[in-house]
Amino acid sequence: MAINDVVLSALKRAVTAVKDEAPRPVPVELLKPLVDIARPGLHLHLDIEASRTIGAPIVTIANNSDTANLLAPLTRRQREVADLIINGLPNRAIATQLGISISTVKDHVHAILERLEMPSRTALVSAMRH
Numbered sequence: 001m002a003i004n005d006v007v008l009s010a011l012k013r014a015v016t017a018v019k020d021e022a023p024r025p026v027p028v029e030l031l032k033p034l035v036d037i038a039r040p041g042l043h044l045h046l047d048i049e050a051s052r053t054i055g056a057p058i059v060t061i062a063n064n065s066d067t068a069n070l071l072a073p074l075t076r077r078q079r080e081v082a083d084l085i086i087n088g089l090p091n092r093a094i095a096t097q098l099g100i101s102i103s104t105v106k107d108h109v110h111a112i113l114e115r116l117e118m119p120s121r122t123a124l125v126s127a128m129r130h
Contacts, residue, residue, distance in 0.1 A: 010030065014030045074116070081098070082124065084098075085121050112124070
């Protein structure tokens with residue numbers, strides 16, 4: 001994956017902000033240029049612990065462009081629930097369609113987000129639609 005100067009500069013500013021301002025959050029304006037490289041299967045990882053060893057954080061970008069692979073870690077039932085989430089169904093509609101309780105849907109949603117390392121169902125939808 002080629003990283004242009006704008007993205008590289010944005011990464012440098014974000015890493016500097018994390019290094020200099022930790023534990024405060026990185027300002028959103030520093031992260032906006034990174035949106036240009038955001039797409040399904042792309043994971044940006046910032047290893048802050050590396051600072052203790054090498055003196056600076058390490059940024060890694062992993063690209064898994066096959067969206068089918070994004071759902072690969074899920075069970076069959078979790079993929080069914082994920083597909084319904086991606087199609088915009090709320091928990092109650094998912095429960096009705098699959099004939100399960102809302103509580104079970106919530107358990108599946110939580111497990112899906114954890115397994116895929118996503119912060120929200122919105123992130124899942126975004127990852128699958130872009």
